[in-house]
Amino acid sequence: MNGSFVAAAELTFYLPQAASLKGKRQVRRSIIEKTRHKFNASIAEIDTQDVIQTLTIGIAVVSGDAAHRQNMLDEVVRFVEANADAELRRCFHWL
16 A cells, blocks of 8 residues: 655745735735646645734645655745745745
8 A cells, every 4th residue: 555745844934025914915925826836735824924024834745755745845845935026034844
């Protein structure tokens, strides 16, 4: 019997340009939509919802292969970091 392998990451961004929650929502929406369009991964804002200049996003991936799971999560994290109009402050991975 084959198993499923799950990996997750938590990314915290600093948004110096966000002057309101509306500005933060625009950045969040852009990151999430671009990522969902390109990858088959779960992504959502998971913390710091009321902190204007901080955005915390959670990402989860599932695969039937442990190596593929890790590669996929790494690729998603690199994509989010490269396409976010924000500065990545922290990134935690769980395997």
